[in-house]
Amino acid sequence: MDENIGNIEKEKAIYHLLDSHPHPNLLYAILCIPEGIFMPRLETCLAALLEPPSAVSPDRQELWIQQLASAAAWLEKLGLAHGDLRPENILVDRDGNLSVADFDATVAVGSELRLATLPFTKVDEKFQTPPAGPETEQFSIGSCIYNIRFGNAPFADLGFESPV
Numbered sequence: 405m406d407e408n409i410g411n412i413e414k415e416k417a418i419y420h421l422l423d424s425h426p427h428p429n430l431l432y433a434i435l436c437i438p439e440g441i442f443m444p445r446l447e448t449c450l451a452a453l454l455e456p457p458s459a460v461s462p463d464r465q466e467l468w469i470q471q472l473a474s475a476a477a478w479l480e481k482l483g484l485a486h487g488d489l490r491p492e493n494i495l496v497d498r499d500g501n502l503s504v505a506d507f508d509a510t511v512a513v514g515s516e517l518r519l520a521t522l523p524f525t526k527v528d529e530k531f532q533t534p535p536a537g538p539e540t541e542q543f544s545i546g547s548c549i550y551n552i553r554f555g556n557a558p559f560a561d562l563g564f565e566s567p568v
Contacts, residue, residue: 485536
């Protein structure tokens with residue numbers, strides 16, 4: 405329970421920072437209070453829209469890729485790495501625009517990642533992650549792009565199941 409409370413407090417700190425440095429493709433908090441975080445309700449998560457992949461037009465796929473890269477670049481400009489970029493943590497509004505969400509694994513660039521969700525997190529042969537930063541975020545973005553383009557997570561065709 406203490407760990408969950410700590411995660412919520414870390415996420416609130418990120419939302420407070422984003423409140424003063426907003427980006428159109430980063431989810432914002434309507435209200436942060438001791439009992440929780442209130443956020444706008446969006447239609448669905450990206451993962452739900454990628455099945456079947458043929459249902460998503462190439463133009464929409466390109467828009468999503470641009471919005472995802474823009475959001476990640478903005479976080480990096482603020483000195484942060486999302487730390488858990490994957491389709492389940494990317495929300496889509498009724499107009500079809502992305503909002504990156506779920507900032508409880510977000511850390512400062514150069515810090516140790518708090519989470520490693522395969523296949524969206526870069527790991528070495530010993531399943532160790534490099535420090536959070538451009539390398540880790542670009543790997544996650546690339547994995548999300550693969551998922552957007554092909555409708556399944558990287559390595560899924562090899563029988564790899566994401567532990568999500």
